[in-house]
Amino acid sequence: MLVWERPEPPNRPVPVPLSRERIVRAAIQLADADGLGAVSLRKVAAALDVRPMRLYSYIAGKEELLDLMVDAAYAGIHPVGDGWREVLRSHAEATRRAAHEHEWLADLLGGRPQLGPNALANGEILVAALGDVDVDAAMPVVGAVNAYVIGAVRRENAERRAERATGMDEKRWQAELGPYLVRTFATGRxxxxxxxxxxxxxxxxxxxxxxxxxxxxxxIEARLSK
Structure with missing residues (x-):
């Protein structure tokens, strides 16, 4: 049974209360601070001051934890607007904001299907906004927008990480590499x-x-209008 359908264990009188929500919140805090590499069941358990084995009453393993983290991020993505174009734009912008707030999110999107309740609610809004669009075109349209957002945000995040690692912002990069480009372009090639x-x-x-x-x-609009 998937984690979305599996009930949580009953509450027990233990020193530290636990729930899937608390586990996911702790994992997100670790990932926000130090990236996905900082997320392990052992580290999450330490952050919650519980034994790692206690977590297995709530999640089957790290893959389920990552799925829950992504769905928690989807809770903040609420596409709005009149008509499919406004809704898809709102979805793209909201997803980008979420992926800037949580840099690890872009690394997890586009992999395994996102089937959590928040992700499904998001998908329902997008498909419903497409209205009379042919049913065979609905998911390719949504997929194209998601692919664009994921690619754009991954590039932006890579640039941010490189800037943090090297200390080179755009102006410094231009100062260092500009002369090389001037010489190269002067060849006429x-x-x-x-x-x-x-x-x-x-x-x-x-x-x-x-x-x-x-x-x-x-x-997309030109293709749908044919």
């Missing part, structure tokens, strides 16, 4: 790239995400 670097608007992360999402939604 990469004229298209040189024109983009020289002439295109340099967008920040928010602008880049919004513009890419617009391109995707425009493409």
């Amino acid at each position: 990469f004229p298209a790239l040189a024109a983009v670097v020289r002439d295109a608007a340099h967008l920040d992360a928010d602008q880049t995400f919004t513009l890419g999402l617009d391109f995707l939604l425009d493409g």
Whole structure:
């Protein structure tokens, strides 16, 4: 029986009260502070001041714990809007915010199917917003938006981690690598790239995400209108 259907053990008179909610909250705190590598049943048990074996009364193992963590994050993702386009945009932006708040989330999305109650409620809102869209197109549309969000956030998080590890922000990166690009582009071997670097608007992360999402939604709209 999946964790979503399996009842919790009855309350017992023990020194430290325990529940799946407390276990998940402790795991999320560990992951927020030090990444997914910091999450283990032993470390979660230590944070809760209980023996590791006690956790197995509530979860079968780490995989279930990760599933519960993802579903807890989905509780904060509430797509809203009039029409499928607004709802999908709201979903994308809310998912991005959640993945910035919890950097580990983007690493878990897009893997195993998310079947927790909060994830299913989110999916219900998205599919319902698509209304009369052909049933065979509904999940590919939602999947395309999710794939865009996951890819964009993973790139953003990788840039943040690299900046924390090296201390190089965008300005410092440009100062160090700019002369190399100038020399390379001066060879004339990469004229298209040189024109983009020289002439295109340099967008920040928010602008880049919004513009890419617009391109995707425009493409979906054009396909659905055929």
